[in-house]
Amino acid sequence: MRDSIRNSKNNSSNFGISGWFGAWLGISLFFYLALIVLLIVADVWYVLAAYGDSPSGVAEMLDWENLWDSVKLTFLSCTVSAILAVLIAVPIGYLLSRYRFFGRSVIDAILDIPVVLPPLVIGLSLLILFNNFPPKILGWGVDSIDGYLSHIGMRITNTKLAVIVAQFTVAAAFAIRMVKATFDQIDSRSEQVAMTVGASRGRAFFDVVLPQSYRGIAAAGTLAWARALGEFGPILVFAGATKGRTEVLSTSVYLEISTGNINGAVIISLLMIALAMITILTVRVFTEKGAGYDLHR
Amino acid sequence: MKKLGILLGLLGVLGLCLFLMLNDENFGDDSVRELELHVAAGLQKPVEEIARQYEDECGVKIMLNFGGSGQLLAKLEVAGGDLYLPADASYVDKAREQGMIAESIPVSNLSAGIIIAKGNPQNIKTLQDLTRDDVRVVIAERTAGVGKFTHTALENAGLLEAVENGIISKVATVNEVALQVDLGASDAGIVWDALIPQFKQSEFVRVPDFDQSPNQIQATISVLISSENKAEALKFARFLVASDKGAKVFRKHGFDVQAGDQWEE
Numbered sequence: 001m002r003d004s005i006r007n008s009k010n011n012s013s014n015f016g017i018s019g020w021f022g023a024w025l026g027i028s029l030f031f032y033l034a035l036i037v038l039l040i041v042a043d044v045w046y047v048l049a050a051y052g053d054s055p056s057g058v059a060e061m062l063d064w065e066n067l068w069d070s071v072k073l074t075f076l077s078c079t080v081s082a083i084l085a086v087l088i089a090v091p092i093g094y095l096l097s098r099y100r101f102f103g104r105s106v107i108d109a110i111l112d113i114p115v116v117l118p119p120l121v122i123g124l125s126l127l128i129l130f131n132n133f134p135p136k137i138l139g140w141g142v143d144s145i146d147g148y149l150s151h152i153g154m155r156i157t158n159t160k161l162a163v164i165v166a167q168f169t170v171a172a173a174f175a176i177r178m179v180k181a182t183f184d185q186i187d188s189r190s191e192q193v194a195m196t197v198g199a200s201r202g203r204a205f206f207d208v209v210l211p212q213s214y215r216g217i218a219a220a221g222t223l224a225w226a227r228a229l230g231e232f233g234p235i236l237v238f239a240g241a242t243k244g245r246t247e248v249l250s251t252s253v254y255l256e257i258s259t260g261n262i263n264g265a266v267i268i269s270l271l272m273i274a275l276a277m278i279t280i281l282t283v284r285v286f287t288e289k290g291a292g293y294d295l296h297r
Numbered sequence: 298m299k300k301l302g303i304l305l306g307l308l309g310v311l312g313l314c315l316f317l318m319l320n321d322e323n324f325g326d327d328s329v330r331e332l333e334l335h336v337a338a339g340l341q342k343p344v345e346e347i348a349r350q351y352e353d354e355c356g357v358k359i360m361l362n363f364g365g366s367g368q369l370l371a372k373l374e375v376a377g378g379d380l381y382l383p384a385d386a387s388y389v390d391k392a393r394e395q396g397m398i399a400e401s402i403p404v405s406n407l408s409a410g411i412i413i414a415k416g417n418p419q420n421i422k423t424l425q426d427l428t429r430d431d432v433r434v435v436i437a438e439r440t441a442g443v444g445k446f447t448h449t450a451l452e453n454a455g456l457l458e459a460v461e462n463g464i465i466s467k468v469a470t471v472n473e474v475a476l477q478v479d480l481g482a483s484d485a486g487i488v489w490d491a492l493i494p495q496f497k498q499s500e501f502v503r504v505p506d507f508d509q510s511p512n513q514i515q516a517t518i519s520v521l522i523s524s525e526n527k528a529e530a531l532k533f534a535r536f537l538v539a540s541d542k543g544a545k546v547f548r549k550h551g552f553d554v555q556a557g558d559q560w561e562e
Contacts, residue, residue, distance in 0.1 A: 076314040083311045124371070131376045146376075157376050158333070158362070160318050206300060237372060240362040241338075243345070255363055258338035258472050260479065260495030 040273060043266045050263045061264045066243060067252065067271075073160065074229065074248040075275065081167035082225035085175040089220055093179030094205065098188060114173040119233025122169060126238040130156050162239035163246055167228035175224040182216025183209065218287035222280050229276055249275075331358040332530055335369045337384035337442075339471055339492060340516060343550040344382065347543045351536050357529060365470050367440055373397065377523030379530045382537075384471070384489070385442030386515040399527055401519035402538050405552045407489040409446055411502040412478045421485050424451070424504055428459040435466050435474050435483035443471040447487040454506055475499065491552045516552075536560060 017025060051058045096108060114122060130145045146157050156162050186209055194204040232250040239246040241255060249272050256265035336344050341363055348359035362369070366383030370392055373381055381398075383389060384407065392398050413421050419432060427434050437444030444467075451457040465483055468474055474486035479496040493501040518537055520530045537543035539560035547554045 073318065076318045080311055080314045080318070083307050083314075087307070120368075124375075127372060127375045210300060236364060237368070240335075240372075241364060242333075242360050242362045245360060255338065255341060257476060258363065259341050260472065260475060260492065260497075262476070262479065 040270070043270055047263055047266050047270070058263060058267075061261060062256075062267060066247075067268065069244055070247045070249055070252045071271070071275070073163070073246075074250075074272075077160065077163045077167060077248060078225050078228040078279075080164050081171050081228040082175075082221050084164075084168050085172040085224035085228075086179075086217060086221040088172050089175035089179040089224075090217060092176050093220075094183055094209070096176075097180050097183035111173060111176055114170045115177075119170070119231070120237055123166060123234035123237025126162075126166060126169065126234060127157065130238075157238065158240045158242065158246065160239070160246060163235055163248060166234035166238045167231045169234065170231055171224035171227040174227050175220040178220035178223055179213075179217055182213045182220070185216070186212050215287050218283055222283045225279060225283075226276055229272060330356065330529070331360060332379045332524075332526065332533055333360050333362065334380040334382060334533070335362045335364070335373060335378050336382040337366045337369070337516070338363045339384050339489065340382060342495070343543075343547045343552060344537075346546050346550075347537055350542065350546070351533055355532070355536070357533070359533065366442055373521065373523070378521055379524040379526065380518060380534060381521055382516060382518045383442070384516050385445070386517045387442065387445065389517045389519050392519065392521075397522055399520045399522050399524070400531060400534075401517050402534050403515045403517050404538055404543075405491070405516045405547055405554045407442075407491060407516060408553060409443060409450070409487055409507050410490055410504050412475055412486050412488045412493065412496070412499050413484065413502060414478065414481065415498050415500050417500065417502070419484055422502060424454055424456055424460075424506060427485055428456060428463060430463065431484075432463065433465045433482075433484045434460060434463055435468060435477045435486040436460075436464060437471055437474050437487075438467050438469055441470050443474070443487065443489060450487075450507055491550070494551045532562075 016022075047058070092111070096104070096111075117125075131147075132144055134143075146155050149155055156165060190208050190212075191201075191204040194208045195201065199207065230250060231248075232254065235241075235246070235248060235251060236254065241247060241251045243255075247255070249268055252268050253265045253272075256262075256268060334344070334348065341361075345361060348361055352358055362378075364372070366385060366388045369381065369383065370388050372378075373392070374395060374397065381389070381392065382404065386403070389398060389401050393401075411421060411424075411427070413419070419426075421427070421432060426432060436447050439445050439448050448457065451460055466477070468477065471488050471492060475488045475492050475496045477483040478486050479498045481498075488501075490501055490503075493499065518534045520527055520534055524530045535558075538554075539558060542560045544554045
């Protein structure tokens with residue numbers, strides 16, 4: 001993520017670091033890195049201990065077929081949510097980064113609501129929005145969005161679409177923050193130069209700003225994807241924890257803990273970590289290449 | 298051109314993912330015979346087995362939605378459903394007050410006791426032991442079925458204050474109480490006995506006071522007013538408590554079930 005914000009400038013240096021400054025940097029990194037690594041090591045250790053007790057028991061601990069469904073839905077829904085989040089974050093991020101207009105700070109604050117709200121509240125609010133709104137007293141003939149959708153054979157609540165809506169609601173807020181930070185880093189003079197030689201604002205954006213911000217946008221997409229992966233509260237409330245329908249990996253973990261299957265829960269958690277690492281690294285590799293090509297063209 | 302390519306690529310991936318996700322989704326299509334059962338997470342194991350059995354025998358798909366009893370109730374209030382099976386009848390009472398219940402049948406008696414580490418290293422035998430300084434206690438909040446029971450029972454025994462002074466944490470559900478003790482984060486907690494077989498590092502101490510307690514805690518299955526298929530829903534509810542069907546499965550998983558009638562279509 002750090003790489004993404006620095007854009008075309010290469011800020012890393014080849015000078016050695018030493019003395020108290022180096023120690024400060026090193027110790028900080030070591031401390032936090034150790035915390036994360038130990039978390040994972042403890043999980044692995046816990047499962048291995050159980051495996052040592054009874055190897056076959058661990059294999060039977062999980063309904064693997066059901067878990068595969070959950071993995072598929074998780075991967076697909078996170079990808080959809082992340083792409084949608086990026087598609088909405090790019091224009092909004094640019095708007096917030098470049099324009100000053102009346103009510104901007106209020107809008108800015110509103111866009112942060114999904115970040116600060118407790119997850120369960122987001123889920124509950126989505127549930128109310130889709131099932132009890134618009135209120136009957138408005139006399140529009142329908143009493144809810146889902147009620148209206150049911151006329152065309154659709155429904156959001158308790159379906160896979162609800163998983164996406166819940167993930168998108170939160171992931172988009174994070175993506176917008178990140179995309180805006182990326183645009184903020186890009187000197188707006190480069191667009192102005194393009195515009196003085198006759199490019200429209202749109203042209204300047206697509207030809208000058210966008211090529212410089214691929215990495216930042218990709219990082220925002222990755223962040224959105226990761227947020228969607230960890231999303232739990234809103235999904236539990238809005239989409240439900242229905243096996244074979246709306247069960248994603250975070251739900252699986254919850255269901256396994258509910259039945260005291262701690263080993264199962266830990267195994268799924270490790271699976272999520274692996275899935276996240278693979279996805280993030282893949283995106284990273286692709287965008288490093290892509291951005292490099294674009295920038296040196 | 299390259300930018301357009303990237304955009305089209307993104308949209309393509311988006312479409313593909315959506316298709317793969319939704320091609321088997323039915324959006325509440327009524328022609329598919331299907332019931333939505335909202336069930337307390339602690340009852341997951343037996344209910345899952347019973348639902349699968351019912352699907353095989355009666356050809357109606359049971360979609361199971363798991364969660365905390367109160368949380369499910371909140372959701373049902375807003376979005377509706379076919380069947381509701383909380384861990385404690387008090388939630389059914391609450392739902393009935395709201396006019397949500399069409400019919401309900403008691404499923405299982407839950408009895409509470411103390412959960413402790415396997416082998417009972419600290420020799421915890423009675424409620425009195427929960428007030429000891431060296432015992433780290435965890436109990437559920439009043440909003441959980443077991444939490445309500447715990448608070449009332451301790452109050453009746455005159456121990457609530459003493460126990461609360463030594464409490465290291467209060468958690469939201471009975472499963473979290475058991476989990477804390479099972480992982481060794483706490484030494485003792487109060488849970489339903491039916492949970493114990495699932496938590497391998499723990500064992501259960503019966504509390505005589507609890508067994509005589511007037512607090513009868515029952516898991517109760519209810520057909521909801523909001524169900525569009527009440528007859529079908531009631532049929533499943535009867536299956537769930539039938540002595541030779543659901544009740545048998547509950548018993549296998551360590552639940553104390555009332556003897557229901559034999560199953561007939």
